[in-house]
Amino acid sequence: MSPYEIRKLTREGKITHQTCGMCDGYAQGNLLILPKEHAYDFLLFTQRNPKSCPILEVGDVGSRKLKKMAKDADIATDIPKYRIWEYGELKGEYTDISKFWRNDFVYFLIGCSFSFEGELLAADVPVRHIEEGKNVPMYLTDIECEPAGIFHGKLVVSMRPMPADQVIKAVSVTASMPRVHGAPIHIGDPKKIGINDINKPDFGESVTIKDGEIPVFWCCGVTPQSAVMSAKPPIAISHAPGHMFITDVKNTLLKD
């Protein structure tokens, strides 16, 4: 099915599950919705932290439509599952947020590592959590994001282990995709970035690291949610983890 058909079924409430692996080749996006009052601070946060928050599209104030990343889409209905946050705390999950939409809301669609994983596999770089049918392991680091207004917090990273002879290829492939997190931010010793136990991720699931494999760390799209938890705005809406917005734009076109 095309991204449009998937979004239509999602809008009708017929798709409510995770989107990993759906519409192969098309970019998927993380979502954050904030009132205009906090939109400047967050937009500046994304500008100052482009590797963790690469923007795909920002809506006009009050608009639920997309102009660049999808046709005939509605940001308030076309994602399988949403989360509503009040003062930094998760208040509930919904499959449709139309009834909560406000005229002062601004949506931010943010690049997702699903896009570069396809490219890694195409280059024969192993992606362990896909092999093992798990969520990617994610960790809170001790690296402070560049703050902007009310938004601040630690950088969240995702990790993919691989043989040493695959690392250069993995850097090269992802460096060419800056709009979906780009090159890794760290290779090797997890302790150097404040991760004490590589087998205990803060989000997602632990994966096997084979003898001699090197852990490779990328900036992660969960960072914006971490910044929301730190900033504690009265209201924010995000996608639920793994339940992404599927765009009409192919991953290969995110390389420019």
Place this chain on the structure above:
Amino acid sequence: MSPYEIRKLTREGKITHQTCGMCDGYAQGNLLILPKEHAYDFLLFTQRNPKSCPILEVGDVGSRKLKKMAKDADIATDIPKYRIWEYGELKGEYTDISKFWRNDFVYFLIGCSFSFEGELLAADVPVRHIEEGKNVPMYLTDIECEPAGIFHGKLVVSMRPMPADQVIKAVSVTASMPRVHGAPIHIGDPKKIGINDINKPDFGESVTIKDGEIPVFWCCGVTPQSAVMSAKPPIAISHAPGHMFITDVKNTLLKD
């Protein structure tokens, strides 16, 4: 002299001329200052038009200091010449804007093609306006920028003519520098982008185009000033053309 020494002399009023060719190898930046009231719209304009408005740094509200691009710098004194705009009209030029600074001002430092011209020359691609000791020719196109809030307007491009066998190299060199306008947006027939007379630039000076040479067009940092003239905010401050902010960051480091 180092960028710091140049900025110090500028601050003391001892340098008031254009900065082209100064501090070879260090990135220079275009400036726009707006009140917080209009900062969100402009930041979104830069996000939607990244090739014409690649952000190097955005200040905190009211702050004249830089954190990333320069140490011990003052954005209100360290540029040789500033322009003050009221309701989209040029009201005056100043070598110091300290006395006009307001606590609600936000500065935007934007990448400049001076950075990639050094790389072109290093790759033996000719840069005609440098050969002829002129300003680069710039043109208003018929391409609409993506609007954002009050900001809108036509894209401004700069043009460098070159033999056909140099074009691929020029694309390749500049594509690797997205923070200073990146790859060209058009190659060849000027009429295709609304330029009727290549010998009559709208800004800068006309340069020689030799027989068989192809004009190559890049997005230009004058686009933000064009957007200010269209949006007509009550107050805006820019650098004067050619009078740039000299950063402590080398051009080669703008490639990531």
